[in-house]
Amino acid sequence: MTSPQSNTNRRLLGMVWPFVLVVVLQVVLGVGSLNVLSAVRAYVGGESLWSKGQKDAIYYLSLYAESHDEADYQRYLAARVVPLGDRQARLALDQSPPDLGTASQGFLLGGNHPADIHGLIWLYRYFRSTSYIESAVQAWNEGDRYMGLLADVAEALHDGITTASLTAEQLGALRQRIQVINEGVTPVAQAFTDTLGEASRKIRDLLLWSNLGAAALLIAMAVWRTRKLIRQSAAFERALQLSEERFQLAVSGSNDGIWDWDIENGVMYYSPRYKELLGFSPDELTGDITLLADYLHPDDYASTIAAFNAHFSGHPGYDVEYRMRTKSGSYRWFRARGQAQRDASGRPIRMAGSFTDITDRKLAEAALSAEKKRAQVTLASIGDAVITTDTSGRIEYLNPAAEGLIGVKADAAHGRPLGDLFHLLDESSRQQEMHPLARILGTETGEKTISNLLLIRQDGSEVAVDMIGAPIRDSIEGIIGVVLVFHDMTRERQYIASLSWQASHDALTGLVNRREFEHRLKQLSDSPRQLCGEHSLMYLDLDQFKVVNDTCGHAAGDELLRQVCMLLQQRLRKNDTLARLGGDEFGVLLENCPPETAIGIAETLRNTVSDLHFAWNGRPFSVSVSIGVVHIQSRPTSLEEVLRAADVACYMAKEKGRNRVQVYQTDDSELSLRYGEMEWVNRIQYALEENRFCLYAQDIATLNSGKPESAHFELLIRLRDERGELVPPIAFIPAAERYGLMPLIDRWVVKMAFATLADLLDDEEPCPIATCAINLSGASIGDEQFLGFLYQQFKLNSIPPSLICFEVTETSAIANLSSASRFMNELRALGCRFSLDDFGAGMSSFAYLKHLPVDYLKIDGSFVKDMLDDPIDRAMVEAIHQIGHVMGKSTIAEFVESAAVIEMLADIGVDYAQGYAIGRPQPFSSDFLLRRRPAAGHAIAHQMPKGKDVIF
Numbered sequence: 011m012t013s014p015q016s017n018t019n020r021r022l023l024g025m026v027w028p029f030v031l032v033v034v035l036q037v038v039l040g041v042g043s044l045n046v047l048s049a050v051r052a053y054v055g056g057e058s059l060w061s062k063g064q065k066d067a068i069y070y071l072s073l074y075a076e077s078h079d080e081a082d083y084q085r086y087l088a089a090r091v092v093p094l095g096d097r098q099a100r101l102a103l104d105q106s107p108p109d110l111g112t113a114s115q116g117f118l119l120g121g122n123h124p125a126d127i128h129g130l131i132w133l134y135r136y137f138r139s140t141s142y143i144e145s146a147v148q149a150w151n152e153g154d155r156y157m158g159l160l161a162d163v164a165e166a167l168h169d170g171i172t173t174a175s176l177t178a179e180q181l182g183a184l185r186q187r188i189q190v191i192n193e194g195v196t197p198v199a200q201a202f203t204d205t206l207g208e209a210s211r212k213i214r215d216l217l218l219w220s221n222l223g224a225a226a227l228l229i230a231m232a233v234w235r236t237r238k239l240i241r242q243s244a245a246f247e248r249a250l251q252l253s254e255e256r257f258q259l260a261v262s263g264s265n266d267g268i269w270d271w272d273i274e275n276g277v278m279y280y281s282p283r284y285k286e287l288l289g290f291s292p293d294e295l296t297g298d299i300t301l302l303a304d305y306l307h308p309d310d311y312a313s314t315i316a317a318f319n320a321h322f323s324g325h326p327g328y329d330v331e332y333r334m335r336t337k338s339g340s341y342r343w344f345r346a347r348g349q350a351q352r353d354a355s356g357r358p359i360r361m362a363g364s365f366t367d368i369t370d371r372k373l374a375e376a377a378l379s380a381e382k383k384r385a386q387v388t389l390a391s392i393g394d395a396v397i398t399t400d401t402s403g404r405i406e407y408l409n410p411a412a413e414g415l416i417g418v419k420a421d422a423a424h425g426r427p428l429g430d431l432f433h434l435l436d437e438s439s440r441q442q443e444m445h446p447l448a449r450i451l452g453t454e455t456g457e458k459t460i461s462n463l464l465l466i467r468q469d470g471s472e473v474a475v476d477m478i479g480a481p482i483r484d485s486i487e488g489i490i491g492v493v494l495v496f497h498d499m500t501r502e503r504q505y506i507a508s509l510s511w512q513a514s515h516d517a518l519t520g521l522v523n524r525r526e527f528e529h530r531l532k533q534l535s536d537s538p539r540q541l542c543g544e545h546s547l548m549y550l551d552l553d554q555f556k557v558v559n560d561t562c563g564h565a566a567g568d569e570l571l572r573q574v575c576m577l578l579q580q581r582l583r584k585n586d587t588l589a590r591l592g593g594d595e596f597g598v599l600l601e602n603c604p605p606e607t608a609i610g611i612a613e614t615l616r617n618t619v620s621d622l623h624f625a626w627n628g629r630p631f632s633v634s635v636s637i638g639v640v641h642i643q644s645r646p647t648s649l650e651e652v653l654r655a656a657d658v659a660c661y662m663a664k665e666k667g668r669n670r671v672q673v674y675q676t677d678d679s680e681l682s683l684r685y686g687e688m689e690w691v692n693r694i695q696y697a698l699e700e701n702r703f704c705l706y707a708q709d710i711a712t713l714n715s716g717k718p719e720s721a722h723f724e725l726l727i728r729l730r731d732e733r734g735e736l737v738p739p740i741a742f743i744p745a746a747e748r749y750g751l752m753p754l755i756d757r758w759v760v761k762m763a764f765a766t767l768a769d770l771l772d773d774e775e776p777c778p779i780a781t782c783a784i785n786l787s788g789a790s791i792g793d794e795q796f797l798g799f800l801y802q803q804f805k806l807n808s809i810p811p812s813l814i815c816f817e818v819t820e821t822s823a824i825a826n827l828s829s830a831s832r833f834m835n836e837l838r839a840l841g842c843r844f845s846l847d848d849f850g851a852g853m854s855s856f857a858y859l860k861h862l863p864v865d866y867l868k869i870d871g872s873f874v875k876d877m878l879d880d881p882i883d884r885a886m887v888e889a890i891h892q893i894g895h896v897m898g899k900s901t902i903a904e905f906v907e908s909a910a911v912i913e914m915l916a917d918i919g920v921d922y923a924q925g926y927a928i929g930r931p932q933p934f935s936s937d938f939l940l941r942r943r944p945a946a947g948h949a950i951a952h953q954m955p956k957g958k959d960v961i962f
C-alpha cells in the first residue's frame with residue numbers, strides 16, 4: 011500500500027521534473043563551460059609558457075653561440091624543457107589510444123598547474139578537431155617543428171663548441187639558422203596565441219550563448235509548465251467545484267446532514283442541514299465532539315462510544331443509530347455513518363460522515379414490530395391451528411393450536427413435509443384428500459376452503475376439521491409458501507348437536523318442547539298415516555301451580571314439574587310424545603290411539619298426577635292436572651285448529667273445577683264459546699290498528715258531602731265494531747286477557763287518556779280534575795317495560811302523576827304479588843295513586859291486602875248491588891269498608907244504582923260511590939272535562955314531581 015506521503019512526492023516530482031531537468035542541464039552546461047573556459051585559460055597560460063620557453067631557448071642558444079658558455083647552453087636546455095614537455099603531451103594524446111599518463115607528465119613539464127592538467131587533456135581530446143583548436147594545434151605543431159630545427163642547431167653548435175671544431179663560418183651559419191628559426195617561430199607563436207585567444211573568445215561566446223539559450227529554454231519551459239499547471243489547476247478547480255456541486259446536490263437530495271471531525275485538532279464541523287435536523291439555525295450548535303454527549307440520549311451513549319472505538323480500532327466503517335435531543339427538547343432518531351482517515355501509522359486523524367433523520371423509519375419499524383408482535387400473539391392465542399409451509403410443502407411454522415392439533419411440537423415439525431405428520435380424508439367418503447398444497451396452488455385465486463375433513467394424526471387418531479388455505483405471496487418472488495388454517499370442529503359438532511337438542515327440547519324437564527311437538531304433530535297430520543290412523547292430542551295444565559311457586563319459590567315449582575314429567579312419561583307408550591309446551595302446560599300426542607283408549611290414558615295421567623305426594627321443605631301440596639283431549643281423526647283440521655281445540659278443552663276442564671279430563675266436542679256450546687273467544691284475537695288487533703277503541707268516563711262521587719265530586723272519574727274502554735256499534739269490554743276483555751293482548755290495550759288507553767288530559771292542562775284555566783282512574787291489567791303491572799312506557803308518557807304529556815289513580819284487579823295483583831307491589835311502590839313514589847278493583851270477589855283478599863300499597867278499595871259490585879235486600883252482602887260491604895279504613899284506605903262502592911243504596915253506603919261510612927245512580931259512563935273528551943271545571947278558587951293543585959326529568 012502506498013502512503014499518502016509517497017503519493018504526494020510522486021505528484022510533486024511529476025510537476026517539477028522539467029524544471030529539474032533544465033536546471034541540471036544548466037548546471038551541466040555551466041560546469042562544462044567553466045571546464046572549457048578553464049581549459050582554454052590553461053591552454054592560453056601553457057601557450058604563454060610554451061612561447062616563452064621557445065623564445066628563451068632561442069635566446070640562450072643565440073647567447074651560447076656567442077659566449078660559448080656552457081651555462082648558457084644549460085639555460086638553453088632548461089628553457090626548451092617547457093616546449094618539449096608540451097610536445098610530449100601532444101604526441102601522447104595524438105596516439106590511439108591516447109597515453110594520458112605521458113600526456114599529464116608532458117603538461118607538467120610544460121609548466122602547467124597540476125589542477126589544469128585534466129582540463130588540458132579533456133579539451134585537447136574532445137575539441138581537437140574544432141576549427142580554432144585545430145588551427146592552434148597546427149601552430150603548436152609548427153612551433154614544435156621549429157624547436158626540432160633549433161635542437162639540431164643547438165646540437166651542432168654544442169658539438170662544435172665543445173669540440174672546438176666549429177669554424178667561424180659554421181658558427182655564423184648556425185647563428186644564421188638560429189636567426190631564421192627565431193624569425194620563423196615568432197609568427198607561429200603569434201598564430202598559436204592568436205588562435206588560442208580567438209578560440210578562447212569564441213568558446214566564451216559560445217558558452218555565453220549556450221547559457222543564455224539554456225536560460226531562455228528554462229524560462230520557456232517554466233512558462234510552459236506554469237501555464238500547464240495553471241490550466242491543470244483551473245481544470246482541477248472546475249472539477250472540484252463540479253464535484254462540490256454534485257456533492258452538495260447529493261447531500262441536499264439525500265436530506266442528510268454532514269459532520270467532519272478534525273481529530274488531531276479537536277475541531278468538529280456540523281453542516282447547516284445537520285443543525286437543521288436538530289432544530290438549530292446554521293450559526294447555532296458549535297462545538298467539538300463533546301457536544302454529541304450533551305445531546306445524545308443517555309440510553310444510546312454507551313453503544314455510540316462503542317461504535318466509535320470499534321471503528322478506531324479497525325472495524326470497517328462507523329454506522330450507528332441513536333436518539334438525539336433536538337432544540338425543542340424532544341428526542342428524534344438519527345443514523346450516523348462515517349469513515350476515519352488515518353495517518354501512516356494507522357492512527358485516525360480525521361473522521362467525517364453523514365447524519366440522517368430516521369425517526370419515521372424507527373416509528374414505522376416500531377409499528378411493524380408491534381404489528382408483528384400482535385400477529386404473533388394473535389397466532390399464539392387463537393384457537394385455530396395455523397401451519398405455514400414453503401412451496402414444496404415443508405413446514406415452516408406451527409402455532410400452539412397446530413401443535414396441539416397434530417400432536418407434534420413446532421421444533422420437531424420444522425422442515426418436515428406435511429404428509430409426514432398427518433393426512434386428510436373426506437369425512438363422509440373417507441377417501442384420501444388431494445394434498446392441500448396441490449388444491450391451493452391449483453386454483454386461480456389460490457384460496458381454498460374445504461369443509462368436513464378428517465385429520466388423521468401420526469398415531470391414527472382422528473379430528474374433524476374445516477380447512478382454509480391460501481398462498482403466501484411476496485412482492486418479488488410471487489408465491490413463497492402456503493398458509494393452512496385448520497378449525498377443530500369437534501366442539502362445533504357437539505355444540506350443534508347440543509343446539510339442535512336445545513332447539514327441540516325443554517331444558518328443565520328434558521322433554522321435547524312446543525316447537526318440536528308442533529313439528530311432530532304437523533308431520534303426523536301431513537303423513538298418509540293420517541288417513542288410516544286414529545290419533546289423539548292432549549293438553550295438560552297443572553292446577554294452581556303458581557301456589558307452589560309463590561309459597562315455596564321457583565325451585566320447588568321446578569322440582570314439581572320434573573316429578574310430574576317423570577310420572578307422565580312412565581304412563582305413556584313408547585311411541586307417544588310427551589312435550590312441555592310452556593310453564594305448567596304439557597302436550598301429549600298419542601299416535602294410532604282410538605278415542606276410548608286416549609280418554610283412558612288421559613284419566614290414567616290425571617290420576618297419576620293427583621296421586622303424587624309432593625312436599626317441599628316438609629310442606630305438602632296436593633297436585634292435580636286439567637286435561638283437554640282432541641281426537642284428531644274425527645275432523646281433519648289444521649294444526650292450529652287442533653291445538654286450539656285442545657287448549658279450549660283444557661280451559662273448559664279448568665272452568666269446570668279443575669282436576670278433570672275434558673274431551674273436545676264440536677257441538678259443545680261452552681267449548682264453542684271459548685273457541686269463539688279466539689276469534690276476538692284478530693278483531694282486537696284490527697281494532698287497535700284501525701284505532702276503533704274509544705274511552706268513556708264514569709263519575710265517582712264522594713259520599714261525605716252527598717254530592718258527586720265532579721273531578722273524580724274512572725275511564726272505561728269500549729270498542730266500536732266493524733259496523734260501528736259499541737261493544738262493551740266484557741265481550742273482548744276476557745279474550746284479550748287470555749291471549750296476551752291486554753298490554754297493547756293498556757298502552758292504547760294510557761296514551762289516549764294522557765293526550766286528552768294534556769289538551770286540557772295546556773289550557774290556562776284552573777285544573778278541573780282531582781283524580782283520573784285508569785284500569786291496568788295484570789299482564790301490565792309488574793312489567794318493567796310497561797313501567798318505562800308510563801314514565802315516558804308522563805314526561806311526553808307533562809301529566810302530573812298525582813292526577814292519576816291506577817286501578818288493578820284484586821286477582822291480577824295477587825297473581826304477581828311481589829312484582830305488582832314493586833310496580834305500585836315505584837309509581838306511588840312518583841305521586842300516582844292505586845285502587846284495588848273488584849275487592850272482595852276473591853276472598854283470599856284480606857290476607858294479601860296488607861302487602862298491597864293501594865289508596866282505595868273498590869268494593870265488588872256484586873255485594874253492593876243487592877245490599878238493600880241481602881244482609882250478607884251488606885255485612886260484606888261493612889266488613890270491607892271497616893278493614894279498609896283500619897288499613898288507612900278509602901273505600902269506593904261500585905254498582906251504585908239507587909239513592910237508597912247511596913244512603914245505606916253513607917250510613918256505613920263508605921267514602922265514594924260509583925254507578926248509574928251517580929252517573930252513567932260518557933264519552934271521555936275535553937267537553938266532559940270542561941263541564942267538570944270547579945268553581946273559581948277551587949282549582950286543584952297538582953304538583954309535578956321534583957326532578958321529574960331525572961325520575962322520568
Ligand SMILES: Nc1nc2c(ncn2[C@@H]2O[C@H](COP(=O)(O)OP(=O)(O)OP(=O)(O)O)[C@@H](O)[C@H]2O)c(=O)[nH]1
Pocket residue numbers: 518551552553554555556557559563564565566567568571592593594664668
Ligand atoms: N317453577 C316454575 N314456574 C314456572 C315456569 N314457567 C312458568 N311458571 C309459572 O307457572 C305458573 C303458571 O300459572 P298458571 O298456569 O297461569 O296458573 P295456575 O296457578 O297453574 O292456575 P291454573 O292454571 O288456573 O289452575 C306461573 O306462576 C308461572 O310463573 C317454570 O319453568 N318453573
